[in-house]
Amino acid sequence: MLALPAWLIACGPASDEREPSFPYIVDAILRPNCATASCHSTLAVAGGIELDAPATAWTFLLGPDGTGDYVVPGDPTASRLLYLLRAEDAPRMPPDAPLPAVDIALIEAWILEGAKPD
Amino acid sequence: MRAAALVVVLVLAAARPAEGYPQFQLATGAARCNQCHYAPAGGGLINGYGRDEAADSISMGGNGDFLHGVWELPSWLGLGGDLRAAGLVNNVGATDGAELTAFPMQADLYARVAVEAFSLYVSAGITGAVRPEADFVDRLVSREHYLMWRPKSVGPYLRVGRFFAPYGLRLAEHLSFVRRFLGFNTLEETYNLSGGVVNDGWELHATAFTPDPFRPVGFEGSGGAVYYERRFGETFAAAAQARFAIASGDTRTQGGLVGKLYLEPARTLLLVQTDLVHERFDETGASRLQWVYYLGASWRFARGFMVQLMLERWDPDLATRGVARDALDLEVQWFPTAHVEVSLFGRLQLIGPGSDDSTGAQVLMLQAHYYL
Numbered sequence: 001m002l003a004l005p006a007w008l009i010a011c012g013p014a015s016d017e018r019e020p021s022f023p024y025i026v027d028a029i030l031r032p033n034c035a036t037a038s039c040h041s042t043l044a045v046a047g048g049i050e051l052d053a054p055a056t057a058w059t060f061l062l063g064p065d066g067t068g069d070y071v072v073p074g075d076p077t078a079s080r081l082l083y084l085l086r087a088e089d090a091p092r093m094p095p096d097a098p099l100p101a102v103d104i105a106l107i108e109a110w111i112l113e114g115a116k117p118d
Numbered sequence: 119m120r121a122a123a124l125v126v127v128l129v130l131a132a133a134r135p136a137e138g139y140p141q142f143q144l145a146t147g148a149a150r151c152n153q154c155h156y157a158p159a160g161g162g163l164i165n166g167y168g169r170d171e172a173a174d175s176i177s178m179g180g181n182g183d184f185l186h187g188v189w190e191l192p193s194w195l196g197l198g199g200d201l202r203a204a205g206l207v208n209n210v211g212a213t214d215g216a217e218l219t220a221f222p223m224q225a226d227l228y229a230r231v232a233v234e235a236f237s238l239y240v241s242a243g244i245t246g247a248v249r250p251e252a253d254f255v256d257r258l259v260s261r262e263h264y265l266m267w268r269p270k271s272v273g274p275y276l277r278v279g280r281f282f283a284p285y286g287l288r289l290a291e292h293l294s295f296v297r298r299f300l301g302f303n304t305l306e307e308t309y310n311l312s313g314g315v316v317n318d319g320w321e322l323h324a325t326a327f328t329p330d331p332f333r334p335v336g337f338e339g340s341g342g343a344v345y346y347e348r349r350f351g352e353t354f355a356a357a358a359q360a361r362f363a364i365a366s367g368d369t370r371t372q373g374g375l376v377g378k379l380y381l382e383p384a385r386t387l388l389l390v391q392t393d394l395v396h397e398r399f400d401e402t403g404a405s406r407l408q409w410v411y412y413l414g415a416s417w418r419f420a421r422g423f424m425v426q427l428m429l430e431r432w433d434p435d436l437a438t439r440g441v442a443r444d445a446l447d448l449e450v451q452w453f454p455t456a457h458v459e460v461s462l463f464g465r466l467q468l469i470g471p472g473s474d475d476s477t478g479a480q481v482l483m484l485q486a487h488y489y490l
Binding site: 044 | 208210211256293298304334335336337338366367368397434435439440441442470473479
């Protein structure tokens, strides 16, 4: 029953053609899924992390002096964010609505390309 | 003393948006949302008619009045409140297994004072959270507060203040994709100037909105929304809607349709909403077309009982495979008496259907709800 609209999916391209830019990742993926009222919004700042806007989210994920471990530029295997998103030896984030694998792959591509803020 | 203790309990618990129950529109003989609610598009505090309906047709009986009729309020004053608690089993495929938790979900108090055609409405409560971390003071909120001019329950009205702009089905369950991903998630109420006309045969709501300047949550766009609903006979209603919002670096244009059909012999109400959203990201020049739908059937098989089956989809980018999510929900609700609701809600989620890496998630939630 959940696969009813599968014919619509088949109309989409097979590959992800989205650019791995951080403003897009925040606006299209992190804010709607993670920056909810009780989680990583300005209101709640759960875990000390705020993901409402690209500028603040970049600082929180990389650390104010670039020494944070949620995101390590160029090194996905050292970036804790990916383990949380994939629930690999870590609690699942977001805890109520896991991200699709292609969205996590886009974030991984952004990290691999240096995790630039723009 | 008992009232004071109740207030303390309410304040110590947590809040979530208190929207209406569109499942009762058409199905209980009420054509308009504002037959049961003070708000012109429904939601929030219920009026005398709504309290009578809660006791006489929706629940298994009792006295639906404020404080069960112990204190009869003057006609210019409306008071009420919602208290919810829930237990949750949440399985999202984490290596440490499913999450099992219990939490206060909602604690809101409502007050409405009316002087002739004018009324002031204020809600006060505490934000709810499955995993609360914010300080107590930061969790104090007023989800809704507005001043309204409305000479009669039918006819024109004007409203200014904080609330959700009338749009869509306005479901109570904020997990619904048409709420969560269209700008109507918990505490995403905007500040608005809204006006319209509500009649038995049709209603029109037009709203200009801007986000909360102090504690914004979600998409921080300013813009306008229009919702027009027409009813055909006593069992069918259809609506068209549009919304436009501009935020810093992000512009959304959306439109959709809503349908409500009551199948009287089967005691079942069908609810449908679908929207297309065009979103443009200014910084990158990228854009995407989103699609969301909700299909619901609510079956009131006996007085005091309702079963709902819902199918939902949110596809945040129709041009990219594997980003959509589907949900199949089943909810069983029991209204043993006026003021009380017990529900069991289950959700199966499929994330990234159609891709090789699709995953699943399951939720089971038991909820107890009491309203003043």
